[in-house]
Amino acid sequence: MLDALDSTVAQCLASSPNRSGAKHTHPGDQVNRIPMATRLLLIEWDDRRLLVDTGNGTKLSPKLQEIYAIDTAYPTLPHLLVEAGIPPESITDVVLTHLHFDHAGGATTLDGSIAVPTFPNARYYVQADQLAWARNPTEKDRASFMPENYEPLVEAGLLDLIEGSVHLTPELSLHPLFGHTQAMQALLLQSDDGTLFYPADLLPTHAHIPIPYVMGYDNYPLTTITEKKTWLERAAREEWIVIFEHDAFVAAGTIARTEKGFSLGKKLELSPVAPHAA
Numbered sequence: 001m002l003d004a005l006d007s008t009v010a011q012c013l014a015s016s017p018n019r020s021g022a023k024h025t026h027p028g029d030q031v032n033r034i035p036m037a038t039r040l041l042l043i044e045w046d047d048r049r050l051l052v053d054t055g056n057g058t059k060l061s062p063k064l065q066e067i068y069a070i071d072t073a074y075p076t077l078p079h080l081l082v083e084a085g086i087p088p089e090s091i092t093d094v095v096l097t098h099l100h101f102d103h104a105g106g107a108t109t110l111d112g113s114i115a116v117p118t119f120p121n122a123r124y125y126v127q128a129d130q131l132a133w134a135r136n137p138t139e140k141d142r143a144s145f146m147p148e149n150y151e152p153l154v155e156a157g158l159l160d161l162i163e164g165s166v167h168l169t170p171e172l173s174l175h176p177l178f179g180h181t182q183a184m185q186a187l188l189l190q191s192d193d194g195t196l197f198y199p200a201d202l203l204p205t206h207a208h209i210p211i212p213y214v215m216g217y218d219n220y221p222l223t224t225i226t227e228k229k230t231w232l233e234r235a236a237r238e239e240w241i242v243i244f245e246h247d248a249f250v251a252a253g254t255i256a257r258t259e260k261g262f263s264l265g266k267k268l269e270l271s272p273v274a275p276h277a278a
């Protein structure tokens with residue numbers, strides 16, 4: 001079973017590569033911010049409940065909340081889960097695609113003034129090289145790493161360090177990517193019903209499907225371009241469902257081949273996390 005959590009709808013800084021990007025993307029507000037979402041996944045099977053990414057969380061300072069225009073009226077992740085009858089304690093696995101605050105912010109929560117794991121009974125997974133990078137970042141993405149989002153997981157012994165491509169189950173696998181940040185991991189869920197791809201910031205919105213449209217935040221844009229070609233090729237050929245984590249308007253879709261490269265195929269909705277029977 002697969003559900004999507006549309007967590008905090010935030011606005012982030014736009015980074016269209018050129019003016020022609022405006023026809024594909026939101027034009028942006030007076031300080032060049034565009035509406036963005038943090039779209040998380042909940043995958044349930046047997047007695048497992050696996051969450052993919054955790055959104056911005058609730059620890060951002062008022063100043064940062066204002067810079068990113070975080071919609072604080074939107075329910076928090078634990079609140080969304082509780083409303084659906086899913087206690088945070090029942091989450092068994094949390095895949096962190098990477099440790100930028102808009103993906104790992106909800107991994108910990110303040111208990112008084114101390115950040116503690118939001119999902120105390122879960123194993124959290126991140127690539128070892130991503131943790132090493134977060135602890136010793138470049139100027140490029142230094143501001144996106146906040147130790148309070150992941151060091152409490154290390155201290156609690158809940159963070160499993162992944163090296164390279166791995167299968168968590170026969171259907172579920174994680175794959176490192178190196179263009180956005182060092183060793184971000186994408187998730188692939190392959191079953192008889194089809195394949196679902198959660199590429200995180202490789203394809204943050206559907207506007208990033210055309211090959212040259214990469215984020216200004218990327219550490220290595222040319223690496224992102226190479227990775228996009230590889231993964232979009234497979235996604236188009238095998239008719240995968242691709243989830244756009246930061247797209248405020250298009251939750252998911254298939255990838256179509258065009259003369260010039262790739263574009264959005266079928267636009268798809270995801271079912272929101274529905275109340276569970278007790």
Ligand SMILES: [Zn+2]
Pocket residue numbers: 100102103201204246
């Ligand atoms: Zn992001």
